[in-house]
Amino acid sequence: MAADWMTSLPWYASLLFVSSLIVGQLVYVVYQLFFSPLANVPGPKLAAATHWCEFYYDVVQRGQFAFKIKEWHAQYGRLFSPSTVSAPVWSFLTQPQGQSSA
Numbered sequence: 001m002a003a004d005w006m007t008s009l010p011w012y013a014s015l016l017f018v019s020s021l022i023v024g025q026l027v028y029v030v031y032q033l034f035f036s037p038l039a040n041v042p043g044p045k046l047a048a049a050t051h052w053c054e055f056y057y058d059v060v061q062r063g064q065f066a067f068k069i070k071e072w073h074a075q076y077g078r079l080f081s082p083s084t085v086s087a088p089v090w091s092f093l094t095q096p097q098g099q100s101s102a
Contacts, residue, residue, distance in 0.1 A: 025050075041085055042076045 029049045033039060038048065047053040057065035069086055079087050 038085060041079060044072060
């Protein structure tokens, strides 16, 4: 009788492990979408929540993430947030460093 709970222990341990991973991911997604400092920056919410969007365009679509970022810049403006703030490089190259506009 005492050995019955011991044979089912790995099943409960794996269930606990998988459920803690799912809960951890959900907490991370909620933080990224609502409480992160970047939560108010416009952009695609799926890309802001996880890095799976970047993985999809880089691995599954074979390197299309850079083109998708360019598309998102056209849609959301100069600054948008796919889990980090992205700004087009050319917007910072309009004035050389160290020169003043006066």
